Amino acid sequence: MSLNACVSCGGRVVSQAREAAVRHWARQLSRQARYPVIYRLLAGLSICAGCLETLPVIGDDICRHCGRDQESCEGNGELCQDCTQLHEEALERNRSLLHYNDWGKSLLGLYKYRGDERLASFYGTLLAVTFLRYYDPAQFTCITTVPLHGKRLYERGFNQVDLLATELSRASGVPVRSLLQRTKETAKLSKQRGRIARQESMREAFSWAGDTVFPIAGASSYGPSKILLVDDIYTTGSTLRSCATTLRAHLGPFYEIHSLTIYR
Known part of the structure; x- marks a missing residue:
């Protein structure tokens, strides 16, 4: 092409x-x-x-936690129905740019499974737009990504999200750091039935893989330091919440974990 x-x-x-x-x-x-x-x-x-x-850009009326379009779901005005059931979340909030429709499934599949490298630049740019739409890059210590299990990485040949994070870092000036590793091989979320099954499959699926010594943030006029967790899609949020739980367990309360995805 x-x-x-x-x-x-x-x-x-x-x-x-x-x-x-x-x-x-x-x-x-x-x-x-x-x-x-x-x-x-x-x-x-x-x-x-x-x-x-x-x-298919998501509008301004969104769930304040997961970023879901509120016009297409039921909620209490600020939270969607799913997020009203969450408690003591390690993931502060998620923001996404596009609805995950048939067009998105087809295009994302072309990138993830057929390795169209031009889409890394395309999607990385969309992530940068999303980041600037919702966040202040100056408040973030680093960008990190959802890792693939070693077997999945070998089969695919690359982690598609790592390439997107590199593009996002180039556009935003926020550095990328590898902080997580996947310790549990799970079935593709698309193959799992129901929210509970997805949540259980992602329980303790990640471990800390960052530097032994990570800078401990202190309180400032901006509040806690922030880490941006990047993935391509937020479906139920099980994967991102599992990653955020691992990060929070290691880093403690001085860091907030926010996530950014292309699709929601």
């Missing part, structure tokens, strides 16, 4: 035809001071005007 082709439909990426769509999304997704940065990120995406216009 040509480098100038749309990663979604294969059509030509013509910048002049995309200008209105880029400006629209830059206005929708940025605070005023960040408009120029988000505009440049969106303008650099390898996606045609038609596909850019129809991106």
Whole structure:
């Protein structure tokens, strides 16, 4: 596929035809001071005007914990129905950019299972846009990723999320650190039935793999230091919460664990 082709439909990426769509999304997704940065990120995406216009972007009315679109679910006004049942969460909150629809499943599968490297840049840029939409990079100590089990890594040949984190770090200036390892081989979450089964499968699935000595954050005018946990998709949140629990157990209360995904 040509480098100038749309990663979604294969059509030509013509910048002049995309200008209105880029400006629209830059206005929708940025605070005023960040408009120029988000505009440049969106303008650099390898996606045609038609596909850019129809991106399934999550709106502003979201669950304050998991980032789910509140217009499509029931909740108490601030939390979705699922999050009202959570207690003492190690994961502070999650934020995502896109609805996980059939288009997203197809495109993400092309990246994860067929290794289309252009999508690493595409998705990494979308993560950067999401990060700037919801977070202040200056408050984060580092970015870390959800690791694959060794067997899955061998089969796939790469951890797709590691490449996205590298792109995100380049755009945000926040360094990437490998803090976790996967110690439990689990079935793909798509093969597991029900929320309870997913939660049980991810219990104690990760262990600390960072430096023996990790800087202990102190309280500041901004509050606790923050770690950004990155994955490609938030489904039930079981994987991200398991990772956050491991991080919190090692790092203690001086760090907040926030997560960022492309799809929700």
